[in-house]
Amino acid sequence: MRWTFKPEPDHDKAAELARSLQVDPLVAGLLVQRGIGSFEEARLFFRPALEHLHDPFLMRDMDRAVARVERALQDGERILVYGDYDVDGTTAVALITGYLREYTDLVASYIPDRYAEGYGISFQGIDFAADNDITLIIALDCGIKALEQVAYARERGIDFIICDHHRPGDLLPEAVAVLDPKREDCPYPFGELCGCGVGFKLLQALEQRKGTPVEELLPYLDLVATAIAADIVPITGENRVLTYFGLQVINSRPRAGLRALMAGITRTAYQVSDLVFQLAPRLNAAGRMEHGQQAVDLLTERDFNRALQQAARIESLNSGRRVEDQRITEEALSMIREGGEEMRLSTVVYKEDWHKGVIGIVASRLTETYYRPTLVFTRSGGKLTASARSVKGFDLYQALEACSDYLVQFGGHTYAAGLTLEEPNYEAFKARFEEVVAASILPGQLQPEIQADLSIHLGQVTEKLARILEQFAPFGPGNPAPVFQAGPLYDTGYARGVGEGGAHLKLAVTQDGVGPIEAIGFGLGEKLPLIRGGRPFQAVFSVEFNQWQGQSRLQLRIRDIRE
Structure with a gap:
């Protein structure tokens, strides 16, 4: 594990901010590192408000999208809400479907079958719309390259509104409106919305046109926050505001479907990490193992008892997903070891019977193990399809572009993508991808990194500091929990391995007579010999409260330890 530090904050700016906010210089330094340099910027950071959301009509084509939806509602047209089968897509479809059903019964939802139709807008889906006299399709989290x-839909008398957040190609589809903040000609001031977030901007615009305050849309933000967390987009700017209020809805009055899904999870208060590791995998399991429409049905269900039955089915699918994920991961790791591929700079593996629904998870597991750009292929529909994952700082999408002459199609982001190729091209693609990675990846990008904000003394770690740091939340990409470095530290003799096989490290640390402060290091049980016997050590950690049996105690969450 590499330890790096963020650039030191500007001391004069931090000192001035500390005076104006009347906070500890340590807190001011953390704010400056996050680009917050004035009292007003700090107020916006610590006190998110829905009024901080941007005008949705700043997004290119928003006026056209609103006009077309209004016309469809006025004329009694049939509308199809179409979306991807992952969490971002299914929450977005539930968002728009639930909203439109407040105004019309002539709305249906559609999630493509991962296996029969594949990713994105399908001709089969358009035929479904035509056969059911649908004249408007609103596509979410997909469509930017369709x-x-x-064009086929236009021939069949169907208009499209596209709400996407993926990178466009050279040409845009000839839709009535293409809402995508990543369009080069789009002046929208925040470009990191997820697909559900773009869908929310459409709702905001529809309500704004009617003069309705944005606060009326608050009940929809549980879906938006779930999508933001699941899609790993930066929790900065608008995303931070949407997540902040979405978590409030989830923790106080979530919709019936989410409440049913949460019934089997022991949490007093949900944070972003709980959405990522608890709710998202369950919602994803529907599309991975059977059909994503089950997630939409759950998220739009209003009867709690029916939602409980649907949630139980999804829970069962998630259990099956875990079994399949473990099996394929073990097979892939054996394939890498036995094939002598551990020294490569990229991981590309393929087996024709691997479950298409879990290869994305397996790609993430392999990336955790070998920490290099990773692609996991399986056979689907006569072609090979893959899920790809990257490492910090390496643009996976750009690398795939350099190999595009071998691909039937590809799409995605810097750190995650999907692709399809013809089987005869597999070996040539694998060789080319390795060449591209070898020519462009930096040595440091092949090592996992933990980045500390500041070095501090244990004497600065107080309950007051922990309470202030809690207000930096919601945490996530772009706004991680502050991480500190300190040392030399000493264990009080309390250190021991806990959890199955002693996988985790429990200790109590002191420095220069300060302490002891309790600490936990998840997955760090193997570090126990480094700190026994009164050995001094360095640590990187975050500061938090450990909630246990109704009590709250100051705790360090150790991220790594060195001699």
Whole structure:
């Protein structure tokens, strides 16, 4: 594990901010590191408000999208809400479907079958719309590259509104409106919305046109926050505001479907990490193992008892997903070891019977093990399809572009993508991808990194500091929990391994007579010999409260330890 430090904050700016906010210089330094340099910027950071959301009409084509939806509602047209089968897509479809059903019964939802139709807008889905006299399709979290499909829909008398957040190609589909903050000609001031977030901006625009305050849309933000967390987009700017209020809804009055899904999870208060590791995998399991429409049905269900039955089915699918995920991961690791591929700079593995629904999870597991750009292939529909994951600082999408002559199609982000190729091209693609990675990846990008904000003394770690740091939340990409470095530290003799096989490290630390402060290091049980016998050590950690049996105690969450 590499330890790096963020650039030191500007001391004069931090000192001035500390005076104006009347906070500890340590807190002011953390704020400056996050680009917050004035009283007003700090107020916006610590006191998110829905009024901080941008005007949705700043997004290119928003006026056209609103006009088309209004016309469809006025004329009694049939509307199809179409979305991807992952969490971002299914929450977005539930968002728009639930909203439109407040105004019309002539709305249906559609999630493509991962296996029969694949990712994105399908001709089969358009045929479904035509066969059911649907004249408007609102596509969410997909569609930005669906030139042929949108053209086909126009031939069949169907208009499209596309709400996407993926990178566009050279040409845009000829839709009525293409809402995507990543369009080069889009002046929207925040470009990191997820697909559900773009869908929310459409709702905000529809309500704004009617003069309705944005606060009326608050009940929809449980879906938006779940999508933001699941899609690993930066929790900065608008995303931070949407997540902040979405978590409030989840923790106080979530919709019936989420409440049913949460019934089997022991949490007093949900944070972003709980959405990522608890709710998202369950919602994803529907599309991975059977059909994503089950997630939409759950999220739009209003009867809690029916929602409980649907949630139980999804819980069962998630259990099956875990079994399949473990099996394929073990097979892939054996394949890498036995094939002598551990020294490569990329991981590319393929087996024709691997479950298409879990190869993305397996790609993440392999990335954790070998920490290099990773692609996991399986056979689907006569072609090979893959899920790809990257490492910090390496643009996976750009690397795939350099190999695009071998691909049938690809799409995604810097750190996650999907692709399809013809089987005869597999070995040539694998060789080219390794060449591209070898030519462009930096040595430091092949090592997992933990980045500390500041070095501090244990004497600065207080309950007051922990309470202030709690207000930096919600944490996530772009706004991680502050991480500190300190040392030399000493264990009080309390250190021991806890959990199955002693996988985790429990200790109590002191420094220069300060302490002891309790600490926990998840997955750090193997570090126990480094600190026994009164040995001094360095640690990187975050500061938090440990909630246990109604009590709250100051705790360090150790991220790594060195001699």
